[in-house]
Amino acid sequence: MLSVPPAIASRSDRRYAMGLLFLSALLALLVLASLFFGAVSLPAGDLFTGLVSRQASSLESALVWQLRLPRTLLAVLVGLQFATAGLILQAVIRNPLADPGVIGVSSGAGLAVVALLLVSDMAGADPLIGTNQPSMMAWLPVAALFGGLAAASLVLAMSWRAKLCPIRLTLNGVAVGAVLNALVMWTIIVWGGARTEIALIWLAGSLYGRDFLHLQVLWPWCLVGILGTLALLRPLSLLRLDDAVSASLGMRGLFWRVTAIIVAVILAASAVAVTGPIGFVGLVTPHLSRLLAGPDERSLIVVNMMVGSILMLSADLLGRSLISPLEIPAGALTTLLGIPVFLLLLHRQRRLGI
Amino acid sequence: MSRHLVDTWADFSLTSRAVWISGLSLVAIGATLIGSLVWGDYGVSFSHALELVAYDDGSDAAFVIHEIRFPRLLAAMLVGSALGLSGAIVQAITRNPLGEPGLLGVTAGASFAMAFSMTFFSLPTSAELAFGTVGGISAAALTLAIGMKARLDPLYLTLTGMSVNLFFGAAIIVMLVSANIEVNGIYYWLTGSLVNRTWDHVAILWPWVVSGLILGLFGAGRLDALILDEDVLASLGIRVTTWRLLFGVVVVMLAAVAVAAAGPITFIGLVAPHIVRFGLGTQGVSHRILLPLSALVGAALVCAADLAAKWQEVPVGILCVLLGGPVLVYLVGRREVSDA
Numbered sequence: 110m111l112s113v114p115p116a117i118a119s120r121s122d123r124r125y126a127m128g129l130l131f132l133s134a135l136l137a138l139l140v141l142a143s144l145f146f147g148a149v150s151l152p153a154g155d156l157f158t159g160l161v162s163r164q165a166s167s168l169e170s171a172l173v174w175q176l177r178l179p180r181t182l183l184a185v186l187v188g189l190q191f192a193t194a195g196l197i198l199q200a201v202i203r204n205p206l207a208d209p210g211v212i213g214v215s216s217g218a219g220l221a222v223v224a225l226l227l228v229s230d231m232a233g234a235d236p237l238i239g240t241n242q243p244s245m246m247a248w249l250p251v252a253a254l255f256g257g258l259a260a261a262s263l264v265l266a267m268s269w270r271a272k273l274c275p276i277r278l279t280l281n282g283v284a285v286g287a288v289l290n291a292l293v294m295w296t297i298i299v300w301g302g303a304r305t306e307i308a309l310i311w312l313a314g315s316l317y318g319r320d321f322l323h324l325q326v327l328w329p330w331c332l333v334g335i336l337g338t339l340a341l342l343r344p345l346s347l348l349r350l351d352d353a354v355s356a357s358l359g360m361r362g363l364f365w366r367v368t369a370i371i372v373a374v375i376l377a378a379s380a381v382a383v384t385g386p387i388g389f390v391g392l393v394t395p396h397l398s399r400l401l402a403g404p405d406e407r408s409l410i411v412v413n414m415m416v417g418s419i420l421m422l423s424a425d426l427l428g429r430s431l432i433s434p435l436e437i438p439a440g441a442l443t444t445l446l447g448i449p450v451f452l453l454l455l456h457r458q459r460r461l462g463i
Numbered sequence: 464m465s466r467h468l469v470d471t472w473a474d475f476s477l478t479s480r481a482v483w484i485s486g487l488s489l490v491a492i493g494a495t496l497i498g499s500l501v502w503g504d505y506g507v508s509f510s511h512a513l514e515l516v517a518y519d520d521g522s523d524a525a526f527v528i529h530e531i532r533f534p535r536l537l538a539a540m541l542v543g544s545a546l547g548l549s550g551a552i553v554q555a556i557t558r559n560p561l562g563e564p565g566l567l568g569v570t571a572g573a574s575f576a577m578a579f580s581m582t583f584f585s586l587p588t589s590a591e592l593a594f595g596t597v598g599g600i601s602a603a604a605l606t607l608a609i610g611m612k613a614r615l616d617p618l619y620l621t622l623t624g625m626s627v628n629l630f631f632g633a634a635i636i637v638m639l640v641s642a643n644i645e646v647n648g649i650y651y652w653l654t655g656s657l658v659n660r661t662w663d664h665v666a667i668l669w670p671w672v673v674s675g676l677i678l679g680l681f682g683a684g685r686l687d688a689l690i691l692d693e694d695v696l697a698s699l700g701i702r703v704t705t706w707r708l709l710f711g712v713v714v715v716m717l718a719a720v721a722v723a724a725a726g727p728i729t730f731i732g733l734v735a736p737h738i739v740r741f742g743l744g745t746q747g748v749s750h751r752i753l754l755p756l757s758a759l760v761g762a763a764l765v766c767a768a769d770l771a772a773k774w775q776e777v778p779v780g781i782l783c784v785l786l787g788g789p790v791l792v793y794l795v796g797r798r799e800v801s802d803a
Contacts, residue, residue, distance in 0.1 A: 267792060276618045280795045283625045287729075288788035291781045294654055298777060313636045388629070432641045441640075444633035448626050452609055455626075459612075459619055 125408050128401045132415040136185075139422040143181040144173060146430060179321045184425045184439075185418040186324075186331050187316075187380045188390060192417025193338055194377035195391025196398075196410065200345050201369045202265075204275040205454055208392035209257075209377035212282045215386035216289035217260025218253035218378040219312060223296045225252040226308075246322060250330050250379035257378035260285060261370060275458060314385040314440020316425050323383050330379035337372035338410060345369065346406040387440040389447020390420055396454065477743060481752055484742045488756075488763040492540065495766040499536050499773065500528060530661065538660040539769040539779075540762040541668035542725045543735075547761020548675055549717035550732025551739075551753050555686040556707045556714070557607075559617040560737075561794055564599075564718035565729030567620070568627030572602020573715075573722040575631040575638075578649055582642045588667060588723065595719040602627055603715055618795065655726040655780020657769050664724045671720040675713055676758060682710065683750035690747070728765070728780045730787020735761035737790065 144160065145153050155169045160178070162170065191209060198207040209215050225248060264285050268278040290312075297308045344365040377391065394417045395409075402412040421439070424446075428437040500512040505527045507515070515528045546564070554562035564570050576598025580591050606627050610620035639649060679686070685706050688696060696703050721728065739756040740746055765779065768786070772779040 267796065270796065276622060277795055280618060280622055280625075281792055283622070284788045284791040284795070287784055291784035291788070295777050295781050298651075298654070298781075299775075313633075388633075435640060437637050437640050441633040441636040444629055445637065448630040448633075451626055452623065455619070455622060456609070456612065459616075 125402065125405075125412075128412065129408075129415075132401070132412065132419065136415055136419055136422070139419060139426065140181055140185070143184065143422055143426055144177050146426065147172075147177060147433075175320060179324050180316050180319055180425070181422070183316055183319050183324055183327065183383065184421045186327055187384050187387065188394075188418035188421025189414040190331055190334060190376040190380040190417075191387055191390040191421070192394035192398075192413050193334065193410070194373040194380075195393075196395040196413050197338065197341065197345065197369050197373040197376075198391070199395055201348055201366050201373070202273055202275075202278065203348075204273065204278060205396070205458060206275050206279045206392065206451070208389060209373070209381075210286070210386060210388045211279050211392065213260035213264040213285045213289065214257040214374055214377045215381050215388070216286040216293070217263075218257040218381040219386055220260075220289045220293050220296070221252040221256025222249055222382050223293050223308070223312075224256075225249060227296055246326050249382040250326060253378040253382035254375060257374045257381070258371070260289060261374055265370075276455075311385045313438035314387040314443070315428070315436065315438035316384055317429075317436050317438070319383065327379060327383050330375060334372060334376035334379070337368075337375065341365070341369050341372060342407060342410070385438075385440060387421070387424075388444040389451065390417060390424075390443050392454075393447050393450045394420060396450070477745070477748075477752075480743050481756060484739060484756055485759055488759040491763040492759075492766050495539075495763075495770045496536060498770050499766075500532050502770075502773065531659075534662050534665050535657055535660045535769070536766065537665045538668060538724055539657050539766045541665065541672050542657070542721045542728065543731060543762035543765030544758035545668065545672050545675065545717040545721040545761075546728060546731040546765070547735035547757040547759070548672070548679060548754060549714045549721075550734075550761070551736040551750070551757040552679060552686065552710050552717075553714045553732065554736055555689050555750060556710045557617075557620065558690065559620055561617045561621045561733065561791065563730065563733035564603075564714060565628070565727065566733060566791075567624040568602040568606040568631065569599040569715055569718045570722055570727045570729055571628040571631035572605075573599035573719045574653060574727045575602075575635050577722060578635050578653065579638060581649055581652075582638060588663065592667065592720060592723045595723050596716060599715040599719045599722070600712070602631065603711065621795075651778065652726045654778035655728040655783065656778040657725050657765075657772070658778075660724065668720055668724050671716055672758075675717045676754065678713055679710075679754040680751060682706070683754060686710065686750040686754075726778075726780060728783050730783050730790070731761050731764055733794075734787050734790050735764060737794070738764075 149172060151169055151172070158167075158169065160170070160173045194209045194214070195207065198209065198212060199205055201207075202212070264278065264282045265273070267281045267285075268274070271277040293312065297312075348365060348369065380387070395413055397420075398409055398413040398416045401416070402409040420443070424439040424442045428439045428442050431437055497509060500516070501507060501509050505524065507524050507528060511524065512528055515522075515525045516533060519525045519529055549564050550562065553564060553567065554560060556562075557567075573595040577591050577595040579598075580586050580594040586594075606620070606624045609623045610616075635653065685701070688699070688701055689703070689706065691699075693703055718732075736753060736757045738760050739753055740748060743752070743756075764786070765783070768782040769779045771777075772782055
C-alpha cells in the first residue's frame with residue numbers, strides 16, 4: 110500500500126463518507142418507492158400498515174409482502190451481484206469493457222437454465238413459471254453456474270492467444286453469446302409452445318412475478334459471492350498490476366485469477382438464474398463507482414455494490430411504471446441505457462490505444 | 464492422400480477453381496431443390512414433382528408444389544444471394560474482412576423499423592420495405608459515424624455494429640411489450656424464417672437482387688480500386704466517398720429486402736465471401752468474380768439451412784447464427800485482421 114499524506118487521506122475519507130451517506134439515502138428512497146409505487150395505487154398509510162401488521166387477509170398486506178417486498182429485495186441483491194461480478198472481471202481481465210454479459214457468462218447461464226427448464230418440463234415439473242416445486246428451483250443456480258463457467262472458459266481460452274486484448278476478448282464474447290443465444294432460441298421454439306412468450310420475457314431479463322421462493326434460492330449464492338469477494342480484496346488490488354510485479358510481491362497470479370473469475374461467475378450466474386440476463390449493469394456500475402469512490406479497492410467494492418442495487422432498483426421501478434400496468438423488462442431498459450456507455454468506453458479504450 | 468489433394472487443388476487456375484465453386488454451389492442448390500420439393504408432410508415423388516413444376520394439373524399435389532414449396536425455395540435462394548452479395552460489397556467499401564450487414568447493425572435497424580410498422584400500422588409489404596430501408600440506413604449511419612472515429616478499424620467497427628444490434632434488439636422488446644398486442648408472430652419473424660413464403664415475397668425480392676448484382680458487376684472495377692489508399696484514389700481522380708455512399712445504399716437495400724422477406728438472417732453475408740476467397744485460395748479476388756460467386760454460395764447456404772430448418776422446425780436464422788458465429792471467432796483470431 111502506498112502511504113498517503115494525512116491531510117489528503119482525511120479529505121478523501123470525508124468525501125468517501127459523504128458519498129456513502131448520499132448513496133445510502135438514495136438506496137433507502139428507492140426501496141421505499143419500490144414498495145409504495147406500482148400498478149395498483151393504494152394510500153401509502155394503508156400499505157405501511159400492511160407492511161407492519163402482516164395480515165394474510167388484507168389486500169395491502171398481501172400486495173406488499175407477496176409482490177413488492179420480495180421483488181425489491183431481489184432487485185437489491187441482483188444489482189449488487191451483477192455489479193460486483195463486473196468489478197471483479199474488469200480487474201482480473203484488466204479490461205474496462207468486461208461484464209458478465211460480454212464475456213459470455215449470461216448467455217451460458219441462460220442456455221443452461223433453459224435446458225434445465227426443458228428437461229424439467231419433460232419430467233412434468235414446472236419450476237420457473239408455476240413455482241410449485243421449490244426443490245427443482247434450487248437447481249437453477251447450479252445449472253446456471255456450470256453454464257456460465259463453461260461459456261466464460263471458452264471465451265477466455267479463445268482470447269488467450271491474443272493476450273486477452275480487450276477488443277478481441279469482447280468480440281469473441283459477443284460471438285459466443287450470439288451462438289449460445291441462438292441455441293436458447295432453438296430450445297425455446299422446440300419446447301416453448303404456449304410458453305414461448307414467457308420464456309422470451311425471461312430472456313429479456315425481468316423481475317416480474319418473482320417471490321420469496323426466488324429470494325430463498327438466491328441469497329445463499331449471494332452470500333457466498335460476497336464472502337468470496339471480501340476474501341479477494343488484497344489479491345484483486347494486486348492483480349491490477351503487471352504480472353511480473355505481482356509475482357515479485359509473492360502473488361500466485363494464475364490461482365487468484367481463476368478463483369476471482371469463479372467468484373464472479375457465481376455472483377452473475379445465480380443472478381441470471383433468477384432474473385434472466387440483465388445486461389450492462391456489471392459493465393456500467395464499476396465505472397460509475399470509481400467516480401464516487403476514488404482508487405481505494407475496499408471502499409470501491411462497497412460503493413459499487415450500492416450503485417449496482419440503485420441502478421437495478423431504478424431500472425425495475427422505471428420498467429413497471431413507464432407503461433403501467435404493463436411492464437418493460439428491466440433487462441431491456443438496462444441494455445438501452447448501457448449501450449451508449451459501452452460505446453463511450455469503447456471510444457476511450459480506442460483513443461488510449463490499449 | 465490429403466496432401467495429394469491439396470497439391471492438385473493448388474495446381475488449378477483461378478478460373479477452374481471459380482468453376483468448381485459455382486459447380487459445387489449449384490449441386491448444393493440442386494440437392495436442396497430435390498429435397499425441398501419432395502420432402503414434407505404431403506408426399507410427392509420426385510419425378511411427379513418435376514412434372515408438376517412444369518405443368519400445373521390442378522391437383523392438391525400441384526398446389527403444394529406450386530404455391531408452397533417452390534416459392535419457399537426461390538425465396539431462400541434470393542435471400543441468400545442478396546445477403547452474400549451485400550456482404551461482399553460491404554467488405555469492399557469498409558475495407559473490413561468482418562463486414563456484414565448484420566454486424567454493422569443494418570439488419571437490426573431494418574428489423575426494428577419493420578417490426579414497428581407491423582406493430583402499429585398494417586401496411587402493404589412494399590411500405591414495410593420502405594420502413595425497413597430507412598431503419599437500415601439510419602442504423603448503418605449510426606454505426607459508421609461512431610466507427611469513423613477509429614478510421615473504420617475492423618474490430619472496432621464490428622464491436623460498434625454489434626452494440627447497435629443489441630440496442631435495437633432491446634428497443635424491439637420494449638416496443639413489443641409496450642404495444643401489448645398478440646406478438647408471437649412477430650417474435651417468430653424476428654428469429655428469421657422462410658416458412659410460408661409465397662410468390663409475393665419472390666416478387667419483392669428478385670428485382671432488387673438482380674439489379675444489385677448488375678450494379679455490383681458494373682461497379683466491380685471501382686470496388687477493386689477501393690482497396691487502395693484513399694490518397695492514391697484521390698490522385699487517380701476517383702471520388703471515394705461518392706462510390707462508398709452509392710454502394711452503401713445498394714448494401715442497405717439488399718439487406719433490407721432480405722429482412723423484409725425472411726426476417727433478420729445474419730452472418731451469411733460474412734461467411735459467403737470468405738468461403739469464396741478460401742475456395743479460390745487468394746484474398747485479392749476481383750469483384751467481377753467475387754460478387755456472383757458470393758451470391759451463389761449465399762444462395763446455397765440459405766437453401767441448405769432452410770432444408771435443415773424444415774427438418775427440425777427451427778427458424779433458419781438460428782441455424783445461420785450457429786454457422787456464422789464460429790466463423791466470426793476464427794476471423795477475429797486471424798492475424799490479417801489488424802490489431803486494435
